[in-house]
Amino acid sequence: MLYIVGLGLGDERDITVRGLDAVRSCSKIYMEAYTSLLSLGLDPAALANLEKLYGKEITVADREMVEERVDQVLLEAADADVAFLVVGDPFGATTHTDLVVRAKKMGVQVKVIHNASVMNAIGVCGLQLYRYGETISIPFFTEEWRPDSFYKKIVNNSQLGLHTLCLLDIRVKEPTWESLARGKKVYEPPRFMTVNTAISQLLEVEEERAYGKDTLCIGVARLGSDDQKIVAGPMEKLLDVDFGPPLHCLIIVGETHPLEEEMLEFYKM
Numbered sequence: 001m002l003y004i005v006g007l008g009l010g011d012e013r014d015i016t017v018r019g020l021d022a023v024r025s026c027s028k029i030y031m032e033a034y035t036s037l038l039s040l041g042l043d044p045a046a047l048a049n050l051e052k053l054y055g056k057e058i059t060v061a062d063r064e065m066v067e068e069r070v071d072q073v074l075l076e077a078a079d080a081d082v083a084f085l086v087v088g089d090p091f092g093a094t095t096h097t098d099l100v101v102r103a104k105k106m107g108v109q110v111k112v113i114h115n116a117s118v119m120n121a122i123g124v125c126g127l128q129l130y131r132y133g134e135t136i137s138i139p140f141f142t143e144e145w146r147p148d149s150f151y152k153k154i155v156n157n158s159q160l161g162l163h164t165l166c167l168l169d170i171r172v173k174e175p176t177w178e179s180l181a182r183g184k185k186v187y188e189p190p191r192f193m194t195v196n197t198a199i200s201q202l203l204e205v206e207e208e209r210a211y212g213k214d215t216l217c218i219g220v221a222r223l224g225s226d227d228q229k230i231v232a233g234p235m236e237k238l239l240d241v242d243f244g245p246p247l248h249c250l251i252i253v254g255e256t257h258p259l260e261e262e263m264l265e266f267y268k269m
């Protein structure tokens with residue numbers, strides 16, 4: 001059996017009782033570590049906290065492993081109980097749907113144990129969850145590569161008066177271009193996009209007045225942890241706010257209802 005277990009958003013204690021039972025019953029535990037991370041980060045000390053509470057050794061599954069060697073995990077799950085831990089909810093990232101499809105095709109039984117996700121915990125800002133349009137992902141721009149397909153989606157959301165949740169790039173264990181060309185991988189240091197970088201890039205690609213420097217936005221950091229930070233204000237003003245350590249996300253506010261406005265007042269700068 002493959003248990004895909006959501007860990008929630010805060011720290012090791014956010015796992016559900018049902019999730020903990022599953023983890024403790026498994027012979028092998030993997031933790032997916034590239035679509036998201038807990039507020040306690042991924043340094044060895046943080047991982048040790050998880051291992052201590054769960055009473056199990058955890059193997060970190062990086063992007064290469066999930067994309068290239070996940071069949072090995074599935075083969076193990078065909079014969080034994082294996083847990084695959086995912087920060088947030090297992091279906092808060094598209095990658096894990098692919099894992100379920102592959103497992104089912106290989107005849108491996110799958111059990112999903114849900115938890116809080118950025119996709120629903122973001123409700124704490126006061127904007128109603130059913131008033132959001134398509135969620136977008138903003139990748140880091142480079143000198144040569146400035147993909148801006150997210151822009152059209154913001155235009156569509158804004159035309160409908162809907163809010164846009166922007167998820168921000170995470171780059172963990174990414175090989176450098178030069179090392180790929182040389183055939184021997186060297187990895188970039190981990191990088192997490194801040195609210196400030198996201199806003200700079202958004203202002204750079206703006207062309208149809210879907211939003212501008214005065215558009216009301218909400219910057220969110222470490223959602224679900226004790227030191228979460230939520231600040232609402234005009235896009236340009238948020239550029240100067242220090243949101244602290246990762247993870248960050250951003251909301252471009254659409255048309256608001258009076259109750260949403262009352263909640264937003266608590267977060268205004």
Ligand SMILES: C[S@@+](CC[C@H](N)C(=O)[O-])C[C@H]1O[C@@H](n2cnc3c(N)ncnc32)[C@H](O)[C@@H]1O
Pocket residue numbers: 009035036037086087088089090091092093116117118119166167168169170220221222223224247248249
């Ligand atoms: C691909 S999503 C993965 C979502 C995760 N599986 C979940 O269900 O929450 C990852 C992105 O969501 C946002 N995110 C996730 N957790 C967050 C948190 N605790 N605080 C702020 N943003 C977060 C960040 O922008 C991050 O790059």
